[in-house]
Amino acid sequence: MDAFLQSQIPxxxxxxxxxxLKAPMALFSFFGSEEFFLILFPLIYxxxxxxxxxxxxxxxxxxxxxxxxxxxAFHLPRPYWFDARVQALAAEGSxxxxxxxxxxxxxxxxxxxxxxxxxxxxVAALVVIALISFSRLYLGVHFPVDVIGGWLxxxxxxxxxxxxxxxxxxxxxxxxxxxxxxxxxGVAALVIVIGLVVRGFVASSPDPVSWASFAAGARALDGLFxxxxxxxxxxxxxAMTNRWAKFNAGGPxxxxxxxxxxxxxxxxxxxxxxxxxxxxxxxxxxLFFRFVRYTLATWWVVFLAPWLFLKVNxxxxxx
Numbered sequence: 185m186d187a188f189l190q191s192q193i194p195x196x197x198x199x200x201x202x203x204x205l206k207a208p209m210a211l212f213s214f215f216g217s218e219e220f221f222l223i224l225f226p227l228i229y230x231x232x233x234x235x236x237x238x239x240x241x242x243x244x245x246x247x248x249x250x251x252x253x254x255x256x257a258f259h260l261p262r263p264y265w266f267d268a269r270v271q272a273l274a275a276e277g278s279x280x281x282x283x284x285x286x287x288x289x290x291x292x293x294x295x296x297x298x299x300x301x302x303x304x305x306x307v308a309a310l311v312v313i314a315l316i317s318f319s320r321l322y323l324g325v326h327f328p329v330d331v332i333g334g335w336l337x338x339x340x341x342x343x344x345x346x347x348x349x350x351x352x353x354x355x356x357x358x359x360x361x362x363x364x365x366x367x368x369x370g371v372a373a374l375v376i377v378i379g380l381v382v383r384g385f386v387a388s389s390p391d392p393v394s395w396a397s398f399a400a401g402a403r404a405l406d407g408l409f410x411x412x413x414x415x416x417x418x419x420x421x422x423a424m425t426n427r428w429a430k431f432n433a434g435g436p437x438x439x440x441x442x443x444x445x446x447x448x449x450x451x452x453x454x455x456x457x458x459x460x461x462x463x464x465x466x467x468x469x470x471l472f473f474r475f476v477r478y479t480l481a482t483w484w485v486v487f488l489a490p491w492l493f494l495k496v497n498x499x500x501x502x503x
Contacts, residue, residue: 185260192327193267199322200271212319213274215312216285221292222455226447226485230493231440234425234433234502236299238486239349240292241418245482247291247341248284249375249411253382254337255279256403259391264324265398273323277401283326286317286334291342298346361427368419372412379408409471413478420479421486429491431499439498446498447489454481 199205214220221244229237255278262280264272278284293309317334320326356364383403391399425431433440454477462473493499 188329189261189263189266189327192329193263193270195328196263196270196321196324200273200324202322205322206273209319209322210274212315213285213323216289216316216320221288222451222481223448224292225482226451226489227444229485230433230443230447230489232433234431234490236296237433238418238422239299240295241482241486242415243291243295243342243345244288245411245414245418246345247288247338249379249408249415250337250341251282251284251287251334252278252407252411253379254282255284256379256382256386258282259386259389259399259402260330261391261395261399262325262330263327265395270324272325274325276325277399277404278407279399279402280326281330282333282337283317283320283330284334285320286313286326286331287338287341288334289313289316290335290338291345294339294342295345361423364423364426365420368416368423371419372416375412375415376408379405379412405467405471406474409475410478413475414482416475417479417482417484418486421483421488424487425490429487429494430502431490431494432502433499435500443489443493443498446493447485450484450489451481454484 225237225241225244228240258281259279260281262276264270265280290313293312294306297305297309313335317331320331321328356367359367383405386403390396391402433443458473458477458480462470462477464470490499494501
C-alpha cells in the first residue's frame with residue numbers, strides 16, 4: 185500500500201507548484217465543508233422547498249455517517265501525513281480514504297440535479313463536484329485514490345437512497361408520530377452501534393509510527409455522534425412537522441429570506457453557541473452533549489423554526 189500511495193505523490197507535488205490556485209482551491213473546498221452545508225440546508229428547507237430540503241439533509245447526513253465509518257475502517261493516511269514534501273494547505277485530523285468532500289459532494293449535487301431535472305443542473309453538478317474534488321488534491325489532504333473512492337461511494341450511496349426512499353416513506357407514513365420517533369431513535373442508535381463496532385475492529389491495528397502523530401484524533405467518536413445526533417434531530421423534527429407544522433417554503437422573496445436568516449441564526453446558536461458552553465470532557469459527557477447539540481440544531485431547522493414562522497405569519501400552512 186505504501187508504494188501505491190507513494191506513486192501518487194508526484195502528481196500532488198506538481199499541483200502544488202501552481203501557487204496562484206491556493207485561494208480559489210480553499211474556496212472550492214469550503215463548498216464541500218460542514219459549514220457550507222449548515223448554510224445550504226436551511227436555505228433550501230426554509231426558503232425554497234421543505235420536502236427537497238428534508239431529503240437533502242437525509243442524503244448528506246447518512247452519507248457523512250457512512251464516510252466516517254469507512255475512513256476508520258480503511259484508516260489510511262493523508263498525503264501530507266505520508267510525505268513531508270506535500271504542503272498541508274488545509275489541516276485535517278481524520279483518515280483519508282474515501283474523501284468525504286468528494287463523497288458528500290457527489291451525493292448532494294447529483295441529488296439536487298436529479299430533483300431539478302434539467303440538463304444544466306447535471307452539468308453544474310459535475311463542475312462543482314470536480315472543483316471540490318480537485319481542491320482536495322491541491323490542498324494536500326487527499327490522494328487521487330481517496331477522491332475516486334469518494335465518487336464511487338457517493339454514487340452507490342445515492343443509488344441506494346433512491347431505491348430505499350419510497351419504501352421507507354411508505355412505511356413511515358403508516359406508523360404515525362410515535363412510531364416515527366421510535367424509528368428515528370433506532371436509526372441514530374444503529375449508526376452509533378455500527379460505528380463503535382468498526383472502531384472495535386480496527387483497535388488492534390495501530391497506525392504506522394511515521395505518521396501516527398498526525399492521526400492522534402482520527403479514531404475519536406466526534407464525527408459519529410455528530411451524524412447520529414443530526415439524523416435524530418431531522419427524523420424527530422420531520423415527525424413533529426408533519427403533525428404540527430406543515431408549512432409552505434414558498435411565498436414572497438422577503439419572507440423566504442427572513443425565514444432563512446432566522447433559521448441560520450438559530451443554527452449558529454445551537455451549533456456554535458452551545459459548543460462554547462457545553463463541557464468538552466470527559467469524553468462520554470462531551471459526546472452526549474455533542475449529540476444533543478446537533479440534535480437541537482437540525483430539530484430547530486426542521487420543526488421549531490417552521491412552527492414559529494406559522495405562528496407569526498412568516499409562512500403559510502401546507503395541507
